[in-house]
Amino acid sequence: MPKLWNETIEMHRSAVRSAILDAAAALVTGHGLSALTMSQIAQTAGIGRATLYKYFPDAESVLDAWHERQIQAHLDHLAQVRDSTRGGPDRKLEAVLKAYALIRHSHPGGVQAARLHQGPHVGRAQQHLHEFLSELLAEGAGAGIFRTDVAPDELAGYCLHALDAAAGLSSRDAVMRLVTVTMTGLGPAPQTA
Structure with a gap:
């Protein structure tokens, strides 16, 4: 043809x-x-x-495809936030974490979410997001902005688990406070005497 x-x-x-x-x-x-x-x-x-x-x-396969499309749109949005944020890795990471927390806040979960989050596409997306954050954290650690006593991979897990709490928060202001606390935990480790 x-x-x-x-x-x-x-x-x-x-x-x-x-x-x-x-x-x-x-x-x-x-x-x-x-x-x-x-x-x-x-x-x-x-x-x-x-x-x-x-x-x-069947209808279940339609839902899985729709959910996969939604997750990809979220990942694309986070990459766009990172790429459009001016400044160093700390500014980029903070902008990405805010965007992620707001996504979690706007999708609080429940039975429907639990059903949709069972597919293999979710695991792939979580791995992608974890690696995405690890790269930003490694860049910031190399610049002396983020702590180096904890591996960037572990810090990425910390960020994701901490910000999952945004799903249960009552307001956007509460979500922003959660991001601030999370970012504070990423700062350089205190010097011991």
């Missing part, structure tokens, strides 16, 4: 897939996970059920 034809087909497939995932998101937001059916997804996406089944075997 000609290249243009292949590109057109691929763009169409991508648009249909996006419409399916958007429809699933709207349905879950409005009615919850348990009410999601393939018929509802097809109707909301404006496609036939037969077309939907060409893309996904």
Whole structure:
């Protein structure tokens, strides 16, 4: 097939897939996970059920694909925050931690979140995020900004676990205070006499 034809087909497939995932998101937001059916997804996406089944075997696989897309959007956002923040690794890390904490705050969890966070895509994303933070922490440690008595990998774990608490906080101000406390814990270790 000609290249243009292949590109057109691929763009169409991508648009249909996006419409399916958007429809699933709207349905879950409005009615919850348990009410999601393939018929509802097809109707909301404006496609036939037969077309939907060409893309996904069941509603659970649609949810997994939607959640994977959401997680990737969060990771892309954090990378954009890092890249658009001026200053050294401390400023970049603080901006990333604020963005991460706000994401956690806006997605508090619960039964639906627990169900969505069971897929292998979540483990890959967590590993990516851990490595992402470790790199910033290593850069800051090399510049003397962050502590060097604890490995950057361990500090990344500290940051992620500490900021997971943002999901249960009542306000944005509380989230920002949590980030401040977390950043304070990353400072150089006190000198012993």
